[in-house]
Amino acid sequence: MSDRPPFLEAEVVKKFLTYTALIPLLKTALINFSAGTGAVVQPVRTIVPVANYGGFLGVMPAYSATDDALATKVVTFYENKRAADENEISAFPSHHSTVLLFEPRNGSLKAIIDGNVITDRRTAAVSAIATKLLKPASADVLCILGSGAQAHSHFEVFMELFSFKEVKMWSRRRESAELFASTMKANVQVCATAREAVADADVIITVTMATEPILLGEWVKPGAHVNAVGACRPDWRELDDSLMQHCVLYVDSREAALKESGDIILSGAEIFAELGQVLKETKPALAEKTTVFKSVGLAIEDTVSAKLVFDLWSATKTPE
Ligand SMILES: NC(=O)C1=CN([C@@H]2O[C@H](COP(=O)(O)OP(=O)(O)OC[C@H]3O[C@@H](n4cnc5c(N)ncnc54)[C@H](O)[C@@H]3O)[C@@H](O)[C@H]2O)C=CC1
Numbered sequence: 001m002s003d004r005p006p007f008l009e010a011e012v013v014k015k016f017l018t019y020t021a022l023i024p025l026l027k028t029a030l031i032n033f034s035a036g037t038g039a040v041v042q043p044v045r046t047i048v049p050v051a052n053y054g055g056f057l058g059v060m061p062a063y064s065a066t067d068d069a070l071a072t073k074v075v076t077f078y079e080n081k082r083a084a085d086e087n088e089i090s091a092f093p094s095h096h097s098t099v100l101l102f103e104p105r106n107g108s109l110k111a112i113i114d115g116n117v118i119t120d121r122r123t124a125a126v127s128a129i130a131t132k133l134l135k136p137a138s139a140d141v142l143c144i145l146g147s148g149a150q151a152h153s154h155f156e157v158f159m160e161l162f163s164f165k166e167v168k169m170w171s172r173r174r175e176s177a178e179l180f181a182s183t184m185k186a187n188v189q190v191c192a193t194a195r196e197a198v199a200d201a202d203v204i205i206t207v208t209m210a211t212e213p214i215l216l217g218e219w220v221k222p223g224a225h226v227n228a229v230g231a232c233r234p235d236w237r238e239l240d241d242s243l244m245q246h247c248v249l250y251v252d253s254r255e256a257a258l259k260e261s262g263d264i265i266l267s268g269a270e271i272f273a274e275l276g277q278v279l280k281e282t283k284p285a286l287a288e289k290t291t292v293f294k295s296v297g298l299a300i301e302d303t304v305s306a307k308l309v310f311d312l313w314s315a316t317k318t319p320e
């Protein structure tokens with residue numbers, strides 16, 4: 001191999017980052033993160049607003065001693081207000097990311113890895129982990145609000161791990177939901193309104209770039225579980241006060257959620273537990289209640305994902 005660090009593109013990440021391999025690693029990382037023993041070192045990410053263009057640059061470093069993994073993701077995300085005009089779709093995706101993977105022993109750069117597939121899959125895998133723990137005993141109906149990159153990865157892993165009888169979807173642009181439904185193998189029912197999509201749903205996933213609530217508590221069936229994935233800015237919302245204040249609220253990181261989640265900050269909702277605490281069984285999974293898992297996304301998830309991809313890719317290379 002040459003001395004120059006390799007660039008592992010999206011196709012390579014897709015090949016090696018399977019949910020089967022990823023999920024156990026994420027569970028351990030979340031447990032170690034919440035245990036606060038120093039096995040995971042990860043500050044809340046730094047965000048630089050790109051105010052002139054409605055964008056944000058995030059820098060997300062983390063170290064896992066357990067996994068011997070050191071990395072930082074750099075991610076940009078743009079509000080893309082132009083798409084609010086129903087006739088216009090931006091030529092650019094809303095999110096772009098790259099992961100730099102380092103050798104923890106000496107700090108050298110091991111690889112530059114496409115971060116988009118990592119972001120999509122690790123986020124969906126964490127929602128799936130939360131759903132396994134928090135969904136009602138009988139969960140037949142899945143609802144997805146939004147039809148972008150995260151909707152695709154969530155659909156992918158939820159179809160792999162659960163057996164829903166019905167999948168309902170709403171998206172701001174109906175054509176986009178219809179395109180999603182037509183490209184998926186399973187039957188997806190496209191709904192005209194979010195309210196219609198949410199009715200009777202046992203598990204709800206919100207994966208939008210909304211800045212105002214798109215999911216109201218009065219629509220949600222008692223006992224349902226919600227994975228709230230969007231609205232990762234302190235003044236952005238996906239869920240209304242009624243839902244936030246009447247649910248049992250789980251988060252990936254208490255510290256990050258209190259800094260970044262508008263749904264939590266603006267509603268004043270109380271956090272019950274981190275997902276890592278539930279996985280470790282130091283806090284209960286109150287699956288019979290209406291539960292919300294508010295995910296903001298953690299650098300440690302990217303770090304263990306990048307290490308997994310690199311190790312599997314390296315194993316296919318024969319030394320020169
Ligand atoms: N929690 C986490 O770990 C992560 C969260 N995210 C967040 O998840 C959300 C979805 O991300 P992607 O699927 O990658 O984005 P995307 O741009 O691919 O899809 C966004 C979806 O939201 C819809 N949308 C845009 N503005 C809206 C509005 N005002 N109201 C309702 N719907 C609207 C779009 O039509 C589209 O269906 C974003 O908020 C993103 O920042 C993304 C990565 C990780």
Ligand SMILES: O=C(O)C1=NCCCC1
Nearest residue numbers: 075077119232296297298
């Ligand atoms: O965890 C991530 O990666 C992101 N989270 C929220 C917004 C953009 C990317």
